[in-house]
Amino acid sequence: MATDGTVREAPDPGSDEQLPFDVFARACPSRDTLGHVTGRWGSLTLGALHDGTFRFNELRRRVDGVSEKMLSQTLHALERDGLVHREAQPTNPPRVDYALTPLGQAVTERLMGLIELVEERMPEVLVARERYDAERAEG
Incomplete structure (x- = not known):
C-alpha cells in the first residue's frame, strides 16, 4: 500500500x-510467492529443507502426509520463485537433490520463527479451541 x-x-x-x-x-x-511460502505444503517443505539437502523421497517422508504430486508441484513453484535449488546428478538411477538457495534460506529463517512460535503456543490454541467448541455446543 x-x-x-x-x-x-x-x-x-x-x-x-x-x-x-x-x-x-x-x-x-x-x-x-507469499502463497507458495505460507501455504501448508510450501511452508512444511521449506521448513524440512531448513534441516539440509534432501532427495525427493526423503522430503516426502519428512513432510508427513504430502502426496507425491503435491510435493512435486510445491517444489516446482518454490524452485521457480528462486527459493529451492534442484540438482540432478548424472547417475544411474538418476539422483535429484533439493536444497534452499540463499534467498530460500533467508525466507525460511523467518518462517521457522513463525513455526516455532506456533508450536510453543499450541497449549493456548488447544484451550481456545476447547472453549470455542464448548460455547458452540451450548448455543
Whole structure:
C-alpha cells in the first residue's frame, strides 16, 4: 500500500517502471510467492529443507502426509520463485537433490520463527479451541 493509503498495482512485466511490490495489490506477483511460502505444503517443505539437502523421497517422508504430486508441484513453484535449488546428478538411477538457495534460506529463517512460535503456543490454541467448541455446543 502506498503511503497515501492507495493500493498500487505492480508494473507491467515489460515496463522499466520500478514500483515497490505490494502484496495487498491484486496483480502484484509477490502475492503468489507469499502463497507458495505460507501455504501448508510450501511452508512444511521449506521448513524440512531448513534441516539440509534432501532427495525427493526423503522430503516426502519428512513432510508427513504430502502426496507425491503435491510435493512435486510445491517444489516446482518454490524452485521457480528462486527459493529451492534442484540438482540432478548424472547417475544411474538418476539422483535429484533439493536444497534452499540463499534467498530460500533467508525466507525460511523467518518462517521457522513463525513455526516455532506456533508450536510453543499450541497449549493456548488447544484451550481456545476447547472453549470455542464448548460455547458452540451450548448455543
